[in-house]
Amino acid sequence: MTALPRIELLVVQPTPFCNIDCSYCYLPHRSSKAIVAVETLINLFSQVFSSGWVHDCLSVVWHAGEPLVLPVQFYRQAFRTIERLNPAGLKLRHAFQTNGTLIDEAWCAFFAEEEVNVGVSIDGPRQFHDLHRRTRAGRGTFERTITGIRLLRRAGVPFHVISVLTSESMAVPREMFDFYVEEGIKEVCFNVEETEGDHVSRSFADAGIEAAYYRFLSEFWRLSSSQPGVITFIREIEQALRQVVQPSDAPIANQLVEPFAVISMDWAGNIATFSPELLGLKSVAYGDFLLGNINSGTLTDFLVNPNLTRMVKDIEAGVRMCRESCEYFSVCGGGEPVNKLAENGTFASAETKYCRLTKMRAIDLVLDAIERARLCRDGTDGFDGDLLRLPHPLVREPIGSGR
Ligand code: SF4
Structure with missing residues (x-):
């Protein structure tokens, strides 16, 4: 590596424990009740702040286990400790990705006071959510999650939801849309049930999944455009628009292939x-993907870790393959290493089912809409152009990763 890294996102696992047991969860140690030590947080943040690798702002996502199984007080203390380590006053934005089942008034007050970016995982109406998001005893968690969402709404805490789409929910965009509207959910992000770690996606095996995803997003976008202000943010559409509508000489950005842009x-x-x-993953080809431990090493040590050298070589090869073979490269930037590994067995590869769905079909949808709007403007087509009339500006803070 020649240029200094630029850290944009820290994903911190406060505990690997999760109080529920979703069928598509990739976390291998979700029954462990271990908790991060304050010393470990101090070592991480003091090194990050003094590295010179952070430019004006840093997003911190508390995730990779259910963060709310720890008490509010744990985070109050952690946030104050982190603030004390940040003498230069770098702008910090905390985000929680939660299953929502433990949200109560105290959490709502904390989120509001600390201006935490809250993401709740809910897969739509009960029959879709409870299919996969269950307790260890096999009971559905919908009731508890929706109760948490209603508490956030009552307390006026802004939040978005992340919904994992399966073949079943993709088939009913109207039902999904009506659910969000009824529950006052305004900001939605869609993930697709993907093959990752030990989990093999059932939806990916469905031959018609790409067309189904395109139809779902298209109809969901049409519905939300027909009722301005009801759904104010659809991440997949906004991301695709942002990627498509930019100057042709804009740099191709993909933080998932840049070493240390995301640190977990x-x-x-x-x-x-x-x-x-x-x-938390291991593979036959790579072993694990760890660069060291923050309690015994430094960020600069990690720069020369052999695991990193090997991953960089393969990930760069994969990005080159994408550049040479894929017409979506200029808007994608080479995809997501974890999906290449899960589906192709190596980072040094290009296309995946995941990228065909989440990148290609989403970008197709936006390009098709722009083309129809252009034809309409030119008077050569009956399309009414409404699809492009988004209910709010496109530029906003990115929502942290997670599911
Ligand atoms: S869409 Fe897929 S094949 Fe194309 S650049 Fe992205 S990851 Fe590579």
């Missing part, structure tokens, strides 16, 4: 980079 730390202080999901 588990509760014990182990450090990984690139896709956050790599933190």
